[in-house]
Amino acid sequence: xxxxxxxxxxxxxxxxxxxxxxxxxxxxxxxxxxxxxxxxxxxxxxxxxxxxxxxxxxxxxxxxxxxxxxxxxxxxxxxxxxxxxxxxxxxxxxxxxxxxxxxxxxxxxxxxxxxxxxxxxxxxxxxxxxxxxxxxxxxxxxxxxxxxxxxxxxxxxxxxxxxxxxxxxxxxxxxxxxxxxxxxxxxxxxxxxxxxxxxxxxxxxxxxxxxxxxxxxxxxxxxxxxxxxxxxxxxxxxxxxxxxxxxxxxxxxxxxxxxxxxxxxxxxxxxxxxxxxxxxxxxxxxxxxxxxxxxxxxxxxxxxxxxxxxxxxxxxxxxxxxxxxxxxxxxxxxxxxxxxxxxxxxxxxxxxxxxxxxxxxxxxxxxxxxxxxxxxxxxxxxxxxxxxxxxxxxxxxxxxxxxxxxxxxxxxxxxxxxxxxxxxxxxxxxxxxxxx
Amino acid sequence: xxxxxxxxxxxxxxxxxxxxxxxxxxxxxxxxxxxxxxxxxxxxxxxxxxxxxxxxxxxxxxxxxxxxxxxxxxxxxxxxxxxxxxxxxxxxxxxxxxxxxxxxxxxxxxxxxxxxxxxxxxxxxxxxxxxxxxxxxxxxxxxxxxxxxxxxxxxxxxxxxxxxxxxxxxxxxxxxxxxxxxxxxxxxxxxxxxxxxxxxxxxxxxxxxxxxxxxxxxxxxxxxxxxxxxxxxxxxxxxxxxxxxxxxxxxxxxxxxxxxxxxxxxxxxxxxxxxxxxxxxxxxxxxxxxxxxxxxxxxxxxxxxxxxxxxxxxxxxxxxxxxxxxxxxxxxxxxxxxxxxxxxxxxxxxxxxxxxxxxxxxxxxxxxxxxxxxxxxxxxxxxxxxxxxxxxxxxxxxxxxxxxxxxxxxxxxxxxxxxxxxxxxxxxxxxxxxxx
Numbered sequence: 001x002x003x004x005x006x007x008x009x010x011x012x013x014x015x016x017x018x019x020x021x022x023x024x025x026x027x028x029x030x031x032x033x034x035x036x037x038x039x040x041x042x043x044x045x046x047x048x049x050x051x052x053x054x055x056x057x058x059x060x061x062x063x064x065x066x067x068x069x070x071x072x073x074x075x076x077x078x079x080x081x082x083x084x085x086x087x088x089x090x091x092x093x094x095x096x097x098x099x100x101x102x103x104x105x106x107x108x109x110x111x112x113x114x115x116x117x118x119x120x121x122x123x124x125x126x127x128x129x130x131x132x133x134x135x136x137x138x139x140x141x142x143x144x145x146x147x148x149x150x151x152x153x154x155x156x157x158x159x160x161x162x163x164x165x166x167x168x169x170x171x172x173x174x175x176x177x178x179x180x181x182x183x184x185x186x187x188x189x190x191x192x193x194x195x196x197x198x199x200x201x202x203x204x205x206x207x208x209x210x211x212x213x214x215x216x217x218x219x220x221x222x223x224x225x226x227x228x229x230x231x232x233x234x235x236x237x238x239x240x241x242x243x244x245x246x247x248x249x250x251x252x253x254x255x256x257x258x259x260x261x262x263x264x265x266x267x268x269x270x271x272x273x274x275x276x277x278x279x280x281x282x283x284x285x286x287x288x289x290x291x292x293x294x295x296x297x298x299x300x301x302x303x304x305x306x307x308x309x310x311x312x313x314x315x316x317x318x319x320x321x322x323x324x325x326x327x328x329x330x331x332x333x334x335x336x337x338x339x340x341x342x343x344x345x346x347x348x349x350x351x352x353x354x355x356x357x358x359x360x361x362x363x364x365x366x367x368x369x370x371x372x373x374x375x376x377x378x379x380x381x382x383x384x385x386x387x388x389x390x391x392x393x394x395x396x397x398x399x400x401x402x403x404x405x406x407x408x409x410x411x412x413x414x415x416x417x418x419x420x421x422x423x424x425x426x427x428x429x430x431x432x433x434x435x436x
Numbered sequence: 437x438x439x440x441x442x443x444x445x446x447x448x449x450x451x452x453x454x455x456x457x458x459x460x461x462x463x464x465x466x467x468x469x470x471x472x473x474x475x476x477x478x479x480x481x482x483x484x485x486x487x488x489x490x491x492x493x494x495x496x497x498x499x500x501x502x503x504x505x506x507x508x509x510x511x512x513x514x515x516x517x518x519x520x521x522x523x524x525x526x527x528x529x530x531x532x533x534x535x536x537x538x539x540x541x542x543x544x545x546x547x548x549x550x551x552x553x554x555x556x557x558x559x560x561x562x563x564x565x566x567x568x569x570x571x572x573x574x575x576x577x578x579x580x581x582x583x584x585x586x587x588x589x590x591x592x593x594x595x596x597x598x599x600x601x602x603x604x605x606x607x608x609x610x611x612x613x614x615x616x617x618x619x620x621x622x623x624x625x626x627x628x629x630x631x632x633x634x635x636x637x638x639x640x641x642x643x644x645x646x647x648x649x650x651x652x653x654x655x656x657x658x659x660x661x662x663x664x665x666x667x668x669x670x671x672x673x674x675x676x677x678x679x680x681x682x683x684x685x686x687x688x689x690x691x692x693x694x695x696x697x698x699x700x701x702x703x704x705x706x707x708x709x710x711x712x713x714x715x716x717x718x719x720x721x722x723x724x725x726x727x728x729x730x731x732x733x734x735x736x737x738x739x740x741x742x743x744x745x746x747x748x749x750x751x752x753x754x755x756x757x758x759x760x761x762x763x764x765x766x767x768x769x770x771x772x773x774x775x776x777x778x779x780x781x782x783x784x785x786x787x788x789x790x791x792x793x794x795x796x797x798x799x800x801x802x803x804x805x806x807x808x809x810x811x812x813x814x815x816x817x818x819x820x821x822x823x824x825x826x827x828x829x830x831x832x833x834x835x836x837x838x839x840x841x842x843x844x845x846x847x848x849x850x851x852x853x854x855x856x857x858x859x860x861x862x863x864x865x866x867x868x869x870x871x872x
Contacts, residue, residue: 003482005478006503006509011475011525012477032805039449041448042445042555044445049439085441089440105541148801259797308438367469374566
């Protein structure tokens with residue numbers, strides 16, 4: 001009768017939890033310093049919310065169930081439907097721009113594989129209610145700010161940026177019907193994961209001919225400012241398409257002004273698979289062995305109205321703790337996670353134990369972490385316990401006339417030990433220690 | 437096609453999220469300063485984990501579903517089974533005592549009512565691998581430390597403490613068969629929620645007579661040190677029962693040494709409903725209109741072995757954000773939640789906007805929060821935006837020969853404004869401002 005964590009999920013023992021907390025703290029710190037405020041929704045939603053956004057085929061990818069009243073519910077697989085629902089409900093009352101972030105727990109009923117688990121944590125950044133390129137640039141800046149925060153340099157990570165509007169203009173020029181665009185986006189998004197044969201087969205399935213396929217492949221090679229110029233040459237005469245190119249140039253210029261041009265690059269190969277993107281799309285890639293995007297996002301201008309809300313656009317991205325942790329582990333950028341304790345209080349004699357717990361309780365009231373040994377045992381053993389907890393300082397309650405008034409305090413890093421009046425220790429637990 | 441949050445769940449808009457984060461931060465800070473380390477498990481577990489612990493009747497209270505392989509899963513309704521499973525898997529490798537905390541998201545398929553929702557957040561504190569009273573006292577101390585942390589005094593909150601072993605001794609003396617103890621605990625736990633008639637009916641249903649019922653009612657009145665003495669008189673000659681009383685006195689003495697006696701009181705009326713408690717049991721009550729426990733816990737000595745693990749005992753408690761928030765709101769102890777932003781950067785002229793975003797980006801790199809207006813508009817309107825975000829300081833990029841080298845910085849609280857070189861601002865964003 002041994003139980004294990006369900007397939008595709010993780011147990012977070014303290015050393016694992018410290019890593020997860022470290023990643024989440026970086027997400028929160030970056031969000032807050034960029035002026036985003038945190039929100040969250042329920043871990044499950046009505047199943048129809050996902051059906052409306054993604055169609056019936058999404059259902060098999062969700063953990064879904066019924067409540068007692070027979071209402072169909074599903075554990076959230078992504079945050080955007082919840083975000084759209086919440087913003088739509090207060091669209092007129094919320095001051096614009098709406099700059100929100102969230103660090104939700106998510107589940108997907110998919111087959112577990114490297115970088116994809118059945119349960120994971122996401123970081124979601126969204127700017128809503130601002131149509132200008134400044135919102136797109138700010139969202140991408142926040143992403144780069146996080147890459148920098150965790151030690152990823154332009155040598156180890158990059159953000160590839162494109163525009164659905166430009167892709168649509170090219171596809172128009174290749175005479176691909178508007179009704180097939182979503183299918184083309186989905187195939188292009190999977191291109192790197194497909195063999196050339198499977199890619200060709202997918203292209204035929206959505207009804208494109210060989211010339212159109214070649215054009216798609218060639219188009220995907222355009223990269224950098226020069227690549228964007230090439231695309232503009234192809235689009236000569238298509239004013240709408242050229243306007244989309246100018247808009248993307250504005251985004252890239254703003255990112256340069258923000259000082260993050262070295263992380264950012266135009267890349268016509270990035271289209272994103274989700275149907276709801278309408279403008280800028282982008283993905284972050286780590287230059288490690290894990291050959292997939294570690295983060296994706298883009299502009300969505302019809303999502304709120306599709307879910308019954310007002311016609312308000314937005315731009316945002318999401319990333320998961322699983323891919324971030326995999327990449328940082330590979331690049332040796334994860335921190336050491338053994339947590340320090342501030343004070344370990346030792347009694348040199350079992351009779352002094354009440355003084356030890358009294359001093360411990362008072363140290364805690366000073367908001368420093370403090371523990372004592374549960375077992376009454378020798379000072380040496382208690383010191384070993386203190387070292388095991390990585391205590392910064394050890395307090396020793398010694399017998400004699402001063403017991404209860406003065407204690408010995410030892411700094412575990414410097415080795416310096418000094419006698420300190422308990423009152424003074426509590427006044428300033430981190431006071432410098434003078435060797436006697 | 438308007439969607440809402442599912443029944444019994446909550447949307448956390450930023451002002452709600454700030455409250456939830458404030459409560460969770462208090463939980464984390466108290467846990468850490470008492471030397472506990474954080475863990476977590478998956479949000480769903482195999483349904484059998486709950487069946488084994490609580491029987492088939494638990495299933496109707498859970499949100500449960502199947503994965504593609506037909507495995508039965510359930511969203512966790514409590515943390516203890518996950519904790520027991522995780523500790524059992526590494527029981528021999530983990531250093532003792534195991535002092536762990538968690539702040540998990542939980543769901544229960546119950547009828548929503550005040551203080552009880554279908555989704556909530558819990559704080560779990562557990563000490564495992566230590567049989568002595570010191571572990572029971574430490575767990576209760578942590579609970580009181582939290583009550584103090586959020587401003588609850590002995591006048592507004594108290595912890596009622598009892599021992600299942602003492603209750604069992606009394607029930608033995610009243611000739612209540614050992615096989616009925618769990619049923620008696622469940623009825624006693626619900627006593628305050630039942631009418632006298634319903635209570636009597638429940639007592640008859642589990643096969644007790646009128647004399648036994650009277651004894652149970654009288655027993656429940658014993659409170660405080662004197663109450664414990666009365667119980668000891670009743671138990672005279674029952675050495676096992678008297679030993680349990682002495683053990684509970686030791687717990688109360690330790691709490692007094694720790695300086696929290698004023699929050700703690702022996703109360704024979706507290707028995708807790710869960711079958712797995714074996715020793716000390718306790719509940720915290722807020723003295724507000726919400727007449728129910730805000731926290732409950734106790735010692736469990738057979739839980740790990742029941743779940744297939746080694747015979748390791750533990751003591752712990754759990755509380756939820758819902759009851760804590762309700763009580764603190766009633767006592768007006770919740771904080772103001774509108775978050776400040778550190779810097780709002782204003783351009784006095786649209787042409788200076790690139791400088792504004794450059795300065796903003798560089799302030800963020802100094803790890804202070806900084807934002808700018810997305811709209812190019814007058815200084816007055818930008819100042820109003822800054823006030824709306826509760827900016828602590830405003831930076832104004834002014835035209836002229838110094839643009840890009842010197843900015844005006846205004847402290848929004850004091851009203852002091854001074855010119856500062858951008859380089860110096862970035863060196864020390866919080867430097868004192870000298871009026872010109």
